[in-house]
Amino acid sequence: MGEKKLSFDDVKVGDEAPVITHTLTRTDLVKYAGASGDFNPMHHDEVAAQAAGQPSVFGHGMFSMGLLGSALTDYVGVGNVTRYQVRFARQTWPDEVLSSRIVVTGKREKNGKRLVDLAVTLSNAEGEDKLVGEATAALT
Amino acid sequence: MADGAASQEEVLKGIIGQPTGTSKVVVERGTVQHFADAVLSTSPIYHSPDAAEAAGFDAIPAPLTWPFAMEFSGKFDEIQPNDAPKGNPLMTALGPLMAKGGLILHGEQEFIYHRPVLVGDVLLGEGTITDAYQKESKGRTMTFIVSETKWSDDTTGEPVVTARFNLIHRA
Numbered sequence: 001m002g003e004k005k006l007s008f009d010d011v012k013v014g015d016e017a018p019v020i021t022h023t024l025t026r027t028d029l030v031k032y033a034g035a036s037g038d039f040n041p042m043h044h045d046e047v048a049a050q051a052a053g054q055p056s057v058f059g060h061g062m063f064s065m066g067l068l069g070s071a072l073t074d075y076v077g078v079g080n081v082t083r084y085q086v087r088f089a090r091q092t093w094p095d096e097v098l099s100s101r102i103v104v105t106g107k108r109e110k111n112g113k114r115l116v117d118l119a120v121t122l123s124n125a126e127g128e129d130k131l132v133g134e135a136t137a138a139l140t
Numbered sequence: 141m142a143d144g145a146a147s148q149e150e151v152l153k154g155i156i157g158q159p160t161g162t163s164k165v166v167v168e169r170g171t172v173q174h175f176a177d178a179v180l181s182t183s184p185i186y187h188s189p190d191a192a193e194a195a196g197f198d199a200i201p202a203p204l205t206w207p208f209a210m211e212f213s214g215k216f217d218e219i220q221p222n223d224a225p226k227g228n229p230l231m232t233a234l235g236p237l238m239a240k241g242g243l244i245l246h247g248e249q250e251f252i253y254h255r256p257v258l259v260g261d262v263l264l265g266e267g268t269i270t271d272a273y274q275k276e277s278k279g280r281t282m283t284f285i286v287s288e289t290k291w292s293d294d295t296t297g298e299p300v301v302t303a304r305f306n307l308i309h310r311a
Contacts, residue, residue, distance in 0.1 A: 001196050001197055001255065002196060003183075003185060004196070028178075034174070035171070035174045035175045035178035036208070036212060037212025063178075065205050065249055066175075066180075067179055069179060070183075070203070073203070073204060074181075078201055078256070079195065079201055079256045083250070084204050084205075084251050085248065086248065088245070088249070
């Protein structure tokens with residue numbers, strides 16, 4: 001069960017997925033709040049965020065992980081990811097331009113499965129990492 | 141259970157291995173579709189049963205990070221197991237820390253997928269605290285708590301996805 005996009009034999013270590021670039025808006029955060037149920041006011045209430053000492057509202061970490069996940073499944077195909085892990089390195093801010101970077105770091109076979117390991121990052125236009133993580137996909 | 145005199149270290153050691161609760165969720169098409177839009181996916185697979193079928197799925201699948209959000213929309217009261225543990229070990233450890241101030245941060249998140257989560261699934265989640273510790277960093281006390289939820293198919297019992305998250309309290 002999985003979308004066929006990438007074949008194991010065609011992938012090489014060092015290959016990079018197409019980059020997804022997105023300028024973060026407050027509407028993204030409101031939409032994510034509604035879809036996920038995370039109504040922490042730091043992510044949608046500018047008044048509350050500033051009262052708490054933040055310059056503005058800031059993005060949900062899980063919005064960033066979701067966006068990077070969309071870039072990941074666009075590359076390896078929906079249904080093929082067996083592991084996806086990130087560390088939340090920095091907050092994201094409205095108007096920042098976020099870009100995905102997904103690089104093939106290894107190919108291996110385990111228990112009859114053909115696996116591709118990937119390094120995944122989401123960073124802003126200044127090159128500051130927001131998410132740093134790893135993923136594995138099972139390909140045919 | 142720790143009393144007021146117990147050190148924070150003892151409190152943290154005491155919550156390792158403790159259950160955080162069992163919950164049951166239903167995976168529904170409308171909420172999965174909204175979630176896919178909210179994480180800016182453009183794949184038709186999350187919207188169209190035909191596209192999902194053409195890609196080899198038995199039903200519309202959910203995006204990768206959906207398991208973190210699915211309790212919000214799909215945890216209906218009448219299907220919840222009755223054996224909910226008393227008290228939440230996360231709050232046992234974090235409650236007293238938060239009372240003194242500081243910040244709670246989501247440090248890391250990991251998902252291990254055994255099969256895709258599909259619309260129509262009824263999933264049973266069993267949560268456990270798998271680690272809890274403190275360390276000093278730049279003069280601040282950082283408390284780390286790792287919580288894991290194993291989601292399985294409520295009908296067949298097969299494992300579906302394991303979600304692991306790492307919360308940090310920064311004093």
